[in-house]
Amino acid sequence: MQYVWDFRPVWLNFGVLLEGLVNTLKLSGFSIGLGLVIGLVLALGRLAPTRFLSLPATVIIEFYRNTPPLVHFFWYFYGLPILTGISLSPFAAAAAALSVQSGAFFAEVFRGGIISVERGQWEAGRAIGMGHAQLMRRVILPQAFRRMIPPLMERSFELVKTTSLAATLTYGELVYKAMVLATQTYRPMEIYSTVAVMFFTVLFLASLGMRAVEHRLARRTAR
């Protein structure tokens, strides 16, 4: 069977797809920012010396890491308003679900980086009378942060791909715009292929950028 490709509907509506891409990046940027904050809080909670803090943090991290993001999208959009009385816009629900979900993954990256700092550093800090919070802020986190950069970036790329699920909440990101265009133009093949290429271009360029950063970090530590 010969399929006749026709990309004209794609070019005519490329502005719509670009708008979707901008929304995808907006949702990604917002969720990465908030996710990093949530992740740091969860990681510090999990590592806290009291069970009162470490247990809830561990439960949240493990729960969000072991359940599908799609369920959280639906939970925040349809479930949470019933509980709180505040209904969220598709963007707010998607951003909340993504931030907490990625926060759980970011937390594990933070935790891994923190516990990778040599024991002598902790002991030295304690020996000169630093408290847990002071030690974390002044000694451990600044050293751990550099090692965390590559895995944090990798996790952020995962997040960008996960934003596509916001289409199911009718948030106008790239996949949602594509779905609308596909039903309007009857050209799903061409449109979804273009969308795949757009995602690929953004993520592939980003991962090339990451490799360059990794390279520089490796050189600096070697010196």
Place this chain on the structure above:
Amino acid sequence: MNYSFQFGEILANGDLLLRGLKLTVLLFVLAFSGALMCSLFIGLARGSSRRLPNLIATAYIELFRNTPVLVQLIWFYYALPALSGWQPTAFTAAALGLFLNTSAYCAEIWRAGLQSLPAGQWEAGRAIGMSEWQLLRRVVVPQALARMVPAFTNRGVELAKMTSIASTITVQELMYEAKMLSTQTFLPLETFTVVAVIYFVLIYPGTLAAYALERRLNSKGA
């Protein structure tokens, strides 16, 4: 916010969720078992020094790793019938998409695992006249496998979560049944809470196994 939860109605419809769960498990088993086997060959091609197989495998892996699964599933659902004239069911399209996606990730695990073996192992096998296939089956894979099991387990966890996306192309797995149930009962909060717990119970043992395997591997290596 004095909301009284009505979990009873959700549990009364447990058979609906159970039916979805069966399809979720079937999707997982088909995609994962297929991917574990096929990815060995993609991984070999990716690690190969020959130009053409290397190029094809690299393109395949990068393509699947740098696009969202949702786009891949939709693409297979629409693209296959248009390109081949064969109309797959939503389930077949989802299984195929998840299989190809997981294969791409597993291929990288195979490549790293195979490359982690000292070159002497390959050379020794060749020196006593083993064919490539014999060498793989008798020397390389048995040794590399132990190191790769934690990574494969993590991949299985990711795949189990990904199966929920099949609901968007109308595969009637757990997430799809949950959406149906939530609109029928007008109880989205309870439905999605219960479904999240079901997924957690299903997936968490996999993560625990990966932790345990990693720990065992580290203590053995030390």
